Amino acid sequence: MQALQQLFKRIIQRVNINLRELDYDVDPYTKDLIPLDQMTKFYAFYGITPHHSLNFQFRHSNLAGSYFLGKCRTTNSILYKSDIRGDELKKKGDVYRCGKWEIPIQQDEGIDIKDSLLIKTLVHNYSHDPETPERFFISNTAAVHYANIHGSPTDGSFLGPFATVDLTTMNDCVIGSFSYVQAGEVNHLYVDPGTVWVRSPDNFNFLYRYPQEKLRRYIDFSAGSLPQGLLIDFVNDRKEAFQRIFDVVNIEPSVTVPGSASLDRYAVVKPKTQINENVLVSQRAYLQNAWLGKGANAQENCYIINSRLQGNNVTAHGAKIIEADLGKNVFVGFNSFLRGRPNGRLTIGKDCVIMPHTIIDIQEPLTIPDGHLVWGLVNDAADLEANSIALKTMASVSDHITRGSMHFEGHGGKFVTAFKERIHHILEANGAFYDGTQGEGHAQRNQNISFNTIQPYPEGDQQGLYPTILIKP
Amino acid sequence: MQALQQLFKRIIQRVNINLRELDYDVDPYTKDLIPLDQMTKFYAFYGITPHHSLNFQFRHSNLAGSYFLGKCRTTNSILYKSDIRGDELKKKGDVYRCGKWEIPIQQDEGIDIKDSLLIKTLVHNYSHDPETPERFFISNTAAVHYANIHGSPTDGSFLGPFATVDLTTMNDCVIGSFSYVQAGEVNHLYVDPGTVWVRSPDNFNFLYRYPQEKLRRYIDFSAGSLPQGLLIDFVNDRKEAFQRIFDVVNIEPSVTVPGSASLDRYAVVKPKTQINENVLVSQRAYLQNAWLGKGANAQENCYIINSRLQGNNVTAHGAKIIEADLGKNVFVGFNSFLRGRPNGRLTIGKDCVIMPHTIIDIQEPLTIPDGHLVWGLVNDAADLEANSIALKTMASVSDHITRGSMHFEGHGGKFVTAFKERIHHILEANGAFYDGTQGEGHAQRNQNISFNTIQPYPEGDQQGLYPTILIKP
Numbered sequence: 054m055q056a057l058q059q060l061f062k063r064i065i066q067r068v069n070i071n072l073r074e075l076d077y078d079v080d081p082y083t084k085d086l087i088p089l090d091q092m093t094k095f096y097a098f099y100g101i102t103p104h105h106s107l108n109f110q111f112r113h114s115n116l117a118g119s120y121f122l123g124k125c126r127t128t129n130s131i132l133y134k135s136d137i138r139g140d141e142l143k144k145k146g147d148v149y150r151c152g153k154w155e156i157p158i159q160q161d162e163g164i165d166i167k168d169s170l171l172i173k174t175l176v177h178n179y180s181h182d183p184e185t186p187e188r189f190f191i192s193n194t195a196a197v198h199y200a201n202i203h204g205s206p207t208d209g210s211f212l213g214p215f216a217t218v219d220l221t222t223m224n225d226c227v228i229g230s231f232s233y234v235q236a237g238e239v240n241h242l243y244v245d246p247g248t249v250w251v252r253s254p255d256n257f258n259f260l261y262r263y264p265q266e267k268l269r270r271y272i273d274f275s276a277g278s279l280p281q282g283l284l285i286d287f288v289n290d291r292k293e294a295f296q297r298i299f300d301v302v303n304i305e306p307s308v309t310v311p312g313s314a315s316l317d318r319y320a321v322v323k324p325k326t327q328i329n330e331n332v333l334v335s336q337r338a339y340l341q342n343a344w345l346g347k348g349a350n351a352q353e354n355c356y357i358i359n360s361r362l363q364g365n366n367v368t369a370h371g372a373k374i375i376e377a378d379l380g381k382n383v384f385v386g387f388n389s390f391l392r393g394r395p396n397g398r399l400t401i402g403k404d405c406v407i408m409p410h411t412i413i414d415i416q417e418p419l420t421i422p423d424g425h426l427v428w429g430l431v432n433d434a435a436d437l438e439a440n441s442i443a444l445k446t447m448a449s450v451s452d453h454i455t456r457g458s459m460h461f462e463g464h465g466g467k468f469v470t471a472f473k474e475r476i477h478h479i480l481e482a483n484g485a486f487y488d489g490t491q492g493e494g495h496a497q498r499n500q501n502i503s504f505n506t507i508q509p510y511p512e513g514d515q516q517g518l519y520p521t522i523l524i525k526p
Numbered sequence: 527m528q529a530l531q532q533l534f535k536r537i538i539q540r541v542n543i544n545l546r547e548l549d550y551d552v553d554p555y556t557k558d559l560i561p562l563d564q565m566t567k568f569y570a571f572y573g574i575t576p577h578h579s580l581n582f583q584f585r586h587s588n589l590a591g592s593y594f595l596g597k598c599r600t601t602n603s604i605l606y607k608s609d610i611r612g613d614e615l616k617k618k619g620d621v622y623r624c625g626k627w628e629i630p631i632q633q634d635e636g637i638d639i640k641d642s643l644l645i646k647t648l649v650h651n652y653s654h655d656p657e658t659p660e661r662f663f664i665s666n667t668a669a670v671h672y673a674n675i676h677g678s679p680t681d682g683s684f685l686g687p688f689a690t691v692d693l694t695t696m697n698d699c700v701i702g703s704f705s706y707v708q709a710g711e712v713n714h715l716y717v718d719p720g721t722v723w724v725r726s727p728d729n730f731n732f733l734y735r736y737p738q739e740k741l742r743r744y745i746d747f748s749a750g751s752l753p754q755g756l757l758i759d760f761v762n763d764r765k766e767a768f769q770r771i772f773d774v775v776n777i778e779p780s781v782t783v784p785g786s787a788s789l790d791r792y793a794v795v796k797p798k799t800q801i802n803e804n805v806l807v808s809q810r811a812y813l814q815n816a817w818l819g820k821g822a823n824a825q826e827n828c829y830i831i832n833s834r835l836q837g838n839n840v841t842a843h844g845a846k847i848i849e850a851d852l853g854k855n856v857f858v859g860f861n862s863f864l865r866g867r868p869n870g871r872l873t874i875g876k877d878c879v880i881m882p883h884t885i886i887d888i889q890e891p892l893t894i895p896d897g898h899l900v901w902g903l904v905n906d907a908a909d910l911e912a913n914s915i916a917l918k919t920m921a922s923v924s925d926h927i928t929r930g931s932m933h934f935e936g937h938g939g940k941f942v943t944a945f946k947e948r949i950h951h952i953l954e955a956n957g958a959f960y961d962g963t964q965g966e967g968h969a970q971r972n973q974n975i976s977f978n979t980i981q982p983y984p985e986g987d988q989q990g991l992y993p994t995i996l997i998k999p
Contacts, residue, residue, distance in 0.1 A: 093976075096775065103986030107993055300775050302569065302979070501984040503566075506775070508976035513576030515999075520580050523996040526988075 057089055057115055057517035061131060064170045067193040071209025071225045075243050079195050079211050081276035086172055086197060087133045092117045092517045093509050095134065095299075099125075099524065100502040105140050106161040109524040115509060115517050118299075119171075120319070120336055122502075124163035135171040136337065136353050139164050140495060141178045141482060143186065151183035162187045170195040171202075174212070175353050175370045178204035182222040182238070198280050199288070199354060200228075201370050201387050213246065214280040215272055215371065217387045217409060230274045231263065231284075233387060233410040246274070249410050249428060253471065257463030261408075261429050264458075268430070271390065271412060284390060287373065291339055291356065294321045313487055315500040320351075329364070333483045333496035346381070348485030350496070359395075367479050369409065377401065380423065384476045390414065406444065406472055413437075426469075428459060444469050530562055530588055530990035534604060537643045540666040544682025544698045548716050552668050552684050554749035559645055559670060560606045565590045565990045566982050568607065568772075572598075572997065573975040578613050579634040582997040588982060588990050591772075592644075593792070593809055595975075597636035608644040609810065609826050612637050613968060614651050614955060616659060624656035635660045643668040644675075647685070648826050648843045651677035655695040655711070671753050672761070672827060673701075674843050674860050686719065687753040688745055688844065690860045690882060703747045704736065704757075706860060706883040719747070722883050722901060726944065730936030734881075734902050737931075741903070744863065744885060757863060760846065764812055764829065767794045786960055788973040793824075802837070806956045806969035819854070821958030823969070832868070840952050842882065850874065853896065857949045863887065879917065879945055886910075899942075901932055917942050 068079045095118035099109050110126040119132040123139020142162040143149060149156040162179055165188050174196040180189035181204040189206055196202060196212035205218040212218065213230035222238045229246030236252040244250070247263025272282040279285075298304055298319055307324075310316045314332040322334075323341035333350040334340065343357035346364030351357055356373040363381040368374060372385045376393035379401045385391065386409030393399030397416050401407070402423030413419070413431040421427060427441040439457030447454075450465030461468070480486060484494025509519045541552045568591035572582050583599040592605040596612020615635040616622060622629040635652055638661050647669040653662035654677040662679055669675060669685035678691040685691065686703035695711045702719030709725040717723070720736025745755040752758075771777055771792055780797075783789045787805040795807075796814035806823040807813065816830035819837030824830055827844040836854040841847060845858045849866035852874045858864065859882030866872030870889050874880070875896030886892070886904040894900060900914040912930030920927075923938030934941070953959060957967025982992045 096978075101981060101983055101993060103983055103988060302773050302775060503981035503984045505569075505981055506979040508574060508978055510574055510576055511974040511976045515576060520574060521996075521998040523994075523998075525994040525996075 054089060054516045056515050057092060057131075060113070060115070060129060060518070061089065061170070063129065064131060064168055064193075064195065067168050068170075068195045068209065068211060071193050072211060072227060074225065074241055075227055077211065077227050077243070082211070082213075082274070083170065083195055083197065084277070086279065087131075089517065092131070092133070093511060096506040096508050097121070097132075097519070098504045098506045100504055101524075102498065102502050104498040106142065106144070106163075107524060107526050108161070108163065109522065111507070111519055111522040113521075114519055116507065116519055117509075124161050125166070126163055127166045128168070130166050130169045130171070132166070132169075132171045133173065135174045136176065137164055137166070138175070138177045138335075138353070140499070142189065143179050149183065149186050154183060156183055156186050158186060160187055162189060164189045165191070167192040169193065171200075172197045173354075174200045174202060176202045177353075177370065178220075180204060180206045180222075181220040182206050184222070197274075198285070199371050199388065203370070203387070214274050215284060215388045215410070217371075219387070219409070230272050230280070231268060231388065231410055233408075235409075246272075247410075249408060251408075251468075253463075253467070256471075257461065257465070257468045259459070259461050259468065261459040263430055271414075287356075287390075291321075294323070294339065295319075295337070313484070313489070313497060315496050317499065317502075318504070331483075331485050331487050331496050333485075333494070333499070335495075335499075348480060348483075350480075350483045350485065363403070365480055365485050367476060367483075369479075380405070382476070383407070384472070384479075386411065393419070404444070406476070411440075426472075429457065527562060527989045529988050530565060530604075533586070533588070533602060533991070534562065534643070536602065537604060537641055537666075537668065540641050541643075541668045541682065541684060544666050545684060545700060547698065547714055548700055550684065550700050550716070555684070555686075555747070556643065556668055556670065557750070559752065560604075562990065565604075565606070566984060569979040569981050570594070570605075570992070571977045571979045573977055574997075575971065575975050577971040579615065579617070579636075580997060580999050581634070581636065582995065584980070584992055584995040586994075587992055589980065589992055590982075597634050598639070599636055600639045601641070603639050603642045603644070605639070605643075605647075606645045608647045609649065610637055610639070611648070611650045611808075611826070613972070615662065616652050622656065622659050627656060629656055629659050631659060633660055635662060637662045638664070640665040642666065644673075645669065646671045646827075647673045647675060649675045650826075650843065651693075653677060653679045653695075654693040655679050657695070670747075671758070672844050672861065676843070676860070687747050688757060688861045688883070690844075692860070692882070703745045703753070704741060704861065704883055706881075708882075719745075720883075722881060724881075724941075726936075726940070729944075730934065730938070730941045732932070732934050732941065734932040736885075736903055744887075760829075760863075764794075767796070767812065768792075768810070786957070786962070786970060788969050788971075790972065790975075791977070804958050804960050804969050806958075806967075806972070808968075808972075821953060821956075823953075823956045823958070836876070838953055838958050840949060840956075842952075853878070855949070856880070857945070857952075859884065866892070877917070879949070884913075899945075902930065 097116035097119045099121040106124040108124040112128045114127040114130045118134035120136045143158045147158040193209040198214040200212040201217040203219040205221045207223045209225040212228045215231040216228040217233045219235040224240045226242045228244045232248040247268040249261040251259040274280045313330045316334045317336040319336035320338040325342040326340045327344045329347045331348040332345045335353045338351040339356040341358045344361040349362045349366040352370045354371040355368045358375045360374045360377045362379045367384045369387045371388035377399040380403030382404045385407045389411040391413045400420040404424045406426045408428035429440040447465045448469040453462040484496035486492040570589035570592045572594040579597040581597040585601045587600040587603045591607035593609045616631045620631040666682040671687040673685040674690040676692040678694045680696045682698040685701045688704040689701040690706045692708040697713045699715045701717045705721040720741040722734040724732040747753045786803045789807045790809040792809035793811040798815040799813045800817045802820045804821040805818045808826045811824040812829040814831045817834040822835045822839040825843045828841045829846040831848045833847045833850045835852045838855045840857045842860045844861040846863045850872040853876030858880045862884040864886045870891045873893040877897045881901040902913040920938045921942040926935040957969035959965040
């Protein structure tokens, strides 16, 4: 266990050195987050398919409970129940376009995690930074419960619980709990908890900040204690269901899965769930009485309970949908928490965009009209009024707009178009538009994955560390 | 599946080319032995401990259901439910003594399997050939159900079901079903089924051959069909119990295991089994109402049912003991089948040596007196008379002796001593003499193994082949 303890200390020191300018000490925020003696208990696993680059390199790391797909490398790192999904990386021969540049991709892109601590963190998509087209690096970084590092090369940074960096290269930053940052490139920044920030230089800037007191009810993270709040309780209450699926080697799906859809064997599926054509259900998704229409997807760490999604819905990483009815083409962003009640259901009209990190938590029935953009904290109809706008109206903004605590500057049309294009891209990548011959995506390619399980040294000096493991075609 | 089919054909061709002088065609004996479409169904697994060299290299192979420990390499090979146990290999710094030679071991020895087909085969011990001290090779070889390749580098050979080569280097040989060969070095030999042959050049030569008609009742292997007979039926009848232990990730032992003993998590343990101090139970052992006294061991593919072993007993790879009572220090050799009946139990006195590949299958009670050597086929007291000898008498043979179908030439004392020393070594290696501080062996070192599971490509051209997997410290 000694080697593992030393590794943990080394990582924390490296993060702190990077954050010295911000005078941010990661130590009290990470100290007792994961019991090191449990790090030998959970197996890690990696997927093997003919549809993905295959190149795993694990060195001097602990990978307890983590999942890997594609081309990934970990060195001197601790990954606890994290998902490193390299199935959207760039491929040799691709051309990556960025502004006026056309960048030829010379070798398959790889995720390269070094000197980092990732706890229940999701890493996905490709590195959107044109400066590092073939290496999606995460180094000298600590990320804790349900953080998302999405297409975002990251160095020397700390991500709090439920924090997301999306299509953003980050150096020496602290991203507070439940903050969402999509900003291209950020350096030496401290982002307050509950910030939702979408920036496209020269095009637009969207900024919302949660009322801190109200946010704390949902997620509270203080030095010296574990993350707390309603979001953590919600997840912990459903932990046991996952235990069972990790304890057996083979598992038969409890529902019918159409030939064009895929249900990961590490997803939880409770009764009365229906999976339709072209649906993608990822590992660590939780479905209970969920009706998923054609082309809908349920990504990692998402929960869909007593809800109906009409089709072509995106339920992004970590999103939760409870007692809700969603029309077609509704997008629910990262880590959003949408909770209706049995007698107060939430209805979301078609073509709505629920921004990442939105909380809609209602007691009375609430309906969001078709084609609206929603953000921030919504507990009732009045909140909805202050935290939403028709996409059509948004598209017509040419200079700036303020609504509730949201400030937007720039070109509304470009903002709406960027979202629509991205949603289209996500659905396309997931195989939502597959017609039986064309348009194959994750839903079709991830149907048949072999999972290999790996474990650390069970005792001795190296206890808790994994041996060097190299997998190639 | 195509690549796997080609690999299968390639291996068979290589074996046949090696056996061309013997004019032996392996093809009809291997053709339908393993359904290739099942080769994606079973995971392989390897053990990680701080007590064994760690170096696995798997390339262009199928490893369905096979187990690996220590330093092993497979290339262009198909291993179906085989056990490759590299926990008795020579280590860097060892000195290997052979006659007048003292051979320094320059690097950890490794098991190197190339262009070979191994079906339910056990590979164990170290290469006893002084010509290849650091490389225990198995190449251009096919071995079928329950063959043992024990300390025997093997090239260009075929081993029938339940055949064993022990401490013997073999080139271009065919070893018939249920034959046991321990002969130092053999070349271009065809060994009839049911041959038990122990030779030490210049010292002794022990030879027994089973009556072919009677042997066929137990094991019958003809071109074009699967191995058949009572031994196969016996194993198949107990197959299902193993299914369950392979289907779950973690399993709690159903019996108390003393701190000095080890019970592999891939062993089957049925009720009323008792495991005492310093006992070793290996993977794929089957215990049912088995009482294992201090220092007893139950090796791979062995079955101990309704039996009591007093202590320091060796139950070698593939041995079966049913309705029997064994005194202390009884050795039961490879693949022996000892079956008493509920009303006709078998009693074996202390210090007996049951030769490898002995069948004792009785209807009436039978007692083997202390200190006897037993071989061949024993169905009743008359058979026992013809197939046993007091070790003391054997030790006094100075020229030759014939008893029943057994012929012995040479120095009986050396033969008995060699056996006794070997049994002592086996018990020592297994940790039977561990006193709490000294004498650690497998029983103490194998208590805490992490198992990693690996699987092949689930579809596509490479379906059934494993990717390249390299594991190092």
